[in-house]
Amino acid sequence: MSKGSQEKLTERWTIKEEKDGVVWWMIRGGAFSNKVNDKYPNRLFNTREDAELYSNNVNRSYDRKTQLVKVEYKDGKTY
Helix, strand or coil: CCHHHHHHHHEEEEEEEEECCEEEEEEHHHCEECCCCCCCCECEECCHHHHHHHHHHHHHHHCCCEEEEEEECCCCCEC
């Protein structure tokens, strides 16, 4: 595997929301948490388009202001 393809495999997207100075990250099931650990891992998306679609749906349905964040990881579950 080339270095370029290896880098692409480690790049994913997640969703965050800042509310009252606290950063809330999307975790499993689409819920938001201000703590991220093994019990509450970030929800990761393979492509920006998938993350945008989900983020827009959350914004529209629940009147939130979410942002997309590009993340790099070593071992994580993707949706």
